[in-house]
Amino acid sequence: MTLRLERDGAIARLLIDRADKRNAFSIDMWQALPGLLDEAAADPAVRLLIVQSANDGAFCAGADIAELLANKDDAGWRAANQAAINRAQYELTRFPLPTIARVEGDCIGGGCGLALACDMRVAGDRARFGITPAKLGLVYPLHDVKLLVDLVGPGQARRLLFSGMLVDAAEAHRIGLAELHLDGMDALVAAILVASRHSTRAIKGFVRSVLDGQSADDAESLRIFAEAFEGEDFQEGTSAFVAKRPPQFR
The missing domain is CATH 3.90.226.10 (2-enoyl-CoA Hydratase; Chain A, domain 1)
Known part of the structure; x- marks a missing residue:
């Protein structure tokens, strides 16, 4: 192939x-x-x-x-x-x-x-x-x-x-x-692989939106930003930060 x-x-x-x-x-x-x-x-x-x-x-x-x-x-x-x-x-x-x-x-x-x-x-x-x-x-x-x-x-x-x-x-x-x-x-x-998959997906989407001409938040970008605080990755990331250990994102 x-x-x-x-x-x-x-x-x-x-x-x-x-x-x-x-x-x-x-x-x-x-x-x-x-x-x-x-x-x-x-x-x-x-x-x-x-x-x-x-x-x-x-x-x-x-x-x-x-x-x-x-x-x-x-x-x-x-x-x-x-x-x-x-x-x-x-x-x-x-x-x-x-x-x-x-x-x-x-x-x-x-x-x-x-x-x-x-x-x-x-x-x-x-x-x-x-x-x-x-x-x-x-x-x-x-x-x-x-x-x-x-x-x-x-x-x-x-x-x-x-x-x-x-x-x-x-x-x-x-x-x-x-x-x-x-x-x-x-x-x-190695740095990318230990980061949150959810975060990298969302941030990549934001970068593409900016490159495609968007310069201000809309309802969708605000929703994505706000909902991250309710996600499992935020809980794991902050717990790992406080405990001074590497995060283990699922």
Whole structure:
């Protein structure tokens, strides 16, 4: 399977496994992604989703260019491919639990879109990021352009999009395209796993609301905030704080 979900307790891993194509995404992979996300979200044990390569090569080299060329004159296929990409990116961006893109090797085009759709990007020394549609006479999806602008700001987004240039891990960290070096990933994962699943889900939803343009509380956000004080996690978290012990959230 070129795209699969593996679960290990509280961690779900979305593995990209197409080494012979540098993990380039085919239409079948874009179409499969939402179902795998639903499977991970439905597991009450899962607290974190990590998107990563299943091999030691590229994270994802982007779209399968050979497949695109083979179907470039098929309007029906092009429409289906666009719909599959748009849905996959939308669903990954709005996955209810924290997500991390673990990036080693090339993270290009649609592959960079996958990383942008995650909450955080952890980059190793061999990571290279690039968004290259302008080199192919193509256009990047507006949804993913917004993800990039939200992350690095309009100036850096324009630089990356207009030039199609590749940036290394150090540059990605400098401009805010990656939040953490791979060396810090274990500590980040451990911290997320001991936090309240209820809290992280709610806070992630609030962050998405802000990024989607909401700037003031509404009835729903006020309800979520207020009801947390009546939840089991609040009781456990405060009891653990007073007792000076790690919380044990269910």
